[in-house]
Amino acid sequence: MSFDPFNELGGGSALRLDDGQQDDYxxxxxxxxxxTERLDYIHDVYKYHAGNIPAEVAAFLNNGARREILDVGCxxxxxALEMIEAYPNIIVTGVDLAHPPITVFPENFKFEIHxxxxxxxxxxxxxxxxxVRDIHAGMPDYHTMLTECVRVLRxxxxxxxxxxxxxxxLPNGGNAEERFPAICQESFRDALIERSLDPMVGIHLAEYINNVSGLCDIKHTRHMVPMxxxxxxxxxxxxxxxxxxAMSILGGTIxxxxxxxxxxxxxxxxxAGIEELKDLSGEPIWFFGSVIARKQGELGDPSEFQDQDQDQMEERQEDEG
Structure with missing residues (x-):
């Protein structure tokens, strides 16, 4: 995998490349x-509306045991940085297609290109x-991705x-397409569909989660955010x-x-869409879905899995070899 992080094609929109070809994302x-700025703006939106983690996960991480966390598409x-600052006993492994804008990683934050x-x-x-957060724009098989996430969960x-x-x-149920015709155009959604991607993952998130085997205690919440x-x-x-x-940047992004x-x-x-959003009287809104679920089975001491993890990893490496 090779990347050109400063590809200036398209007005400075830096696309990720795989062997010279634009990848699915x-x-x-x-x-x-x-x-970087756009993603950090949206990070704050998620954090202020849903928290970095739900209360039950915070209690789980505060019990003093060392815990391993995987951040998919970090x-x-x-x-990850906010998590390890809040919970010093955890180790976060972040995976993505390209390196994050971090020059020095804390000891308990590992990053891998994957x-x-x-x-x-x-x-x-x-x-x-x-x-997992906001990766559907590069995920042609969202169900399989979730299944893999459950597999690696303890x-x-x-x-x-x-x-x-x-x-x-619109919060009053009015016609958003009439009020905001530019930002409501479906070009981006159509472009995702053209690439065999599902732009409706957020709307159907509960259905995706319910169709994954091995989960229990599923809770789905829908959050309203002003635009x-x-x-x-x-x-x-x-x-x-x-x-x-974030919207002022998204045009260059896509x-x-x-x-x-x-x-x-x-x-x-x-x-034209940016001009529409300068009028605060329109009160446009958007939504995101959040899910917390648990993998079926009894919670064990993480040390109990270490030998098993090593054996399975060696078997997978042998199969790939």
Whole structure:
């Protein structure tokens, strides 16, 4: 796997390359500004609305035992860095297609370049928590990805998933397409479908999770977020501003994908969308879904799995060899 993190095609949108070919994700690397900024803005939105982790997982990590966490598609690494600061007893393994914008990694944060569309490179029962967030735009088989996440979870370990819904709405149930025609255009969703990707993962997240074997205690929550800082509530006002800032960057992020899809003027269309979002009276909103679930089975001491993990890893390496 080779990457060109500073490919300036498409107005500075840095795309990830696999042997000279654009990979399925088709968005800039997280280490390339302004994509770093966009991802960090959205990170704050998720954190302020749903927390980095649910309360039951926080209690689980606060019991003093060493716990292993896998962050699938870790992006800028901001979630992992905040987690190890809050829970010094954990070890986070972050995986992504390209290196995050981190120059020095803490001892308990390991990063590995890995294409999770090809499965997880870990033995069964390796991690106590698996965290997945906003990776559907590069995941042609979302069900298999979730199945692999469950496989590498230890019995009674936690699976945490968050995914965005790509449909702007109005809080009063009004017609968002009439009020915001530019930001409601379906070009991006159509471009994802053209690449055999499902843009509706966020909307159907509960269904995806329910169809994965081996999970129990599933809880699904749907979170409403302002797209602009129109609310008087301090948190909603802040996350609305973060969304507005992220949206101002998204046009460059998806520019090449839209051009590949055949859109003649993605820049003009997106500029029109930004103008729409300057009017705070419209009160547009978006949603994301979050899921917490546990792997079936009894929770054990992580040390009980170490020998088993090593044996399984050696078997997988022999099979691949």
């Amino acid at each position: 088709c968005l800039p690397v997280a280490s390339h500004s302004p994509e 992006g800028t690494g901001k979630w 294409d999770v569309t090809k499965g997880q490179e870990y033995a069964d029962n390796t991690f106590d928590v698996v965290h 019995p009674s370990g936690y699976l945490l998933v968050k995914e965005i819904e790509w449909i702007p709405r 602009t800082p129109w609310s008087d509530d301090p948190i909603l006002k802040y996350t609305g501003r973060m969304t507005q800032l 520019r090449i994908m839209l051009l590949d899809h055949g859109e003649s003027d993605p820049d003009g269309r997106y500029a």
